[in-house]
Amino acid sequence: MSSRANVQSPATWKSRLSQTGWVLLPLRMFLGITLVYAGLLKFFDASYLDPNSPNGVQAQMLASAATSPISGLVTFSAEHATLFGLSIAFGELIAGLGIVLGVWTRVAALGGLLLSLSFFLTVSWGTDPYFFGPDIVFLFAFTPLVIGGDGGVLSFAAVIARATRRRMRLAVPAPAFESQEIVADVHRRTVLRTGATVAVIGAGALAVGAIGRTVAGNTPTASAPAAGVPAATAAAASGSATPGGVKIADAAS
Template identity: 45%
Template structure:
């Protein structure tokens, strides 16, 4: 012990020269990744299993939702594009959400999955929730902001990306 601080490497707070703050920093995005992953998988599955949603018209349908938000959206042309085939658009969003969610959960192509999540959230914010007043009542903008750290940082721990990176390093002889 030196000046009252532990210096042995068996401390529960030290990991190869790292203290608990370094470990916390490495794991900081994991709760966000799990939350967004579960939420997007659930959202996609919910859309696919909702018989009313994947219809051109009718209560709760993607078609009626798009027609309702068309005039209040930031980009009506984007809504018009979705209205050319609302059912196809509904399927695209649902399968996109599932792919993004699974990518985030497993940490596979995490930055790409997060970019997909950010783009889905951005498109929904500019169309469906744009008319929310005040703006913070709309939920798509916070999801967009939540994806950005994962776009920038990826998944450094408990991820297939990290496992693949480690395997590539081992094969290249970086650990020899």
């Protein structure tokens, strides 16, 4: 039987279904792609950082502060909406790329979990009953990835680890028993190379974000402040911020 036929055999697929990485792969890809998409939407949306737009991040933060259990923190964030808005978008993009590519997957999933938690405590907090809000679902959906990681399946970190062993002229895959010195050396080199990869991914995400904000800056927004009063302030004061645009919780909605 050919190797290709063996890969496609029922026994192989049955074995894969018992491996954490393969079981979590659909969930991992969905969550990762969703985060990347949400981050890109924010970077390329002209109204996202517009303080005069009722659909901007500042208006949504001010509206959420009225019901959020962390209203003080949300109000502080609204006062620095550009910084926190960009941090949310960048966090979604970098966490999503990490999850999809399998680079420090547990750390990236933890980032997604914390983002979902922040959305749950703000924009979704007033949802009744609670299970109608998507953010609590995303919050728990990230938990298996935080616990199990990518299992080395479609993982760039696993590729780096194998390449490191080959460069050190060690057996691939690693044998069942290996000296602690070799294990520590392989781990150290793998972490350094993976860290360099993360730096490249981060730089790429920053470049994409800069391009997105440039494009968004050249796109006229539909909002028009009345009589010199910012629409975000007016919406917050009336408690009637209109849903729409790119919500701060798009990573989980």
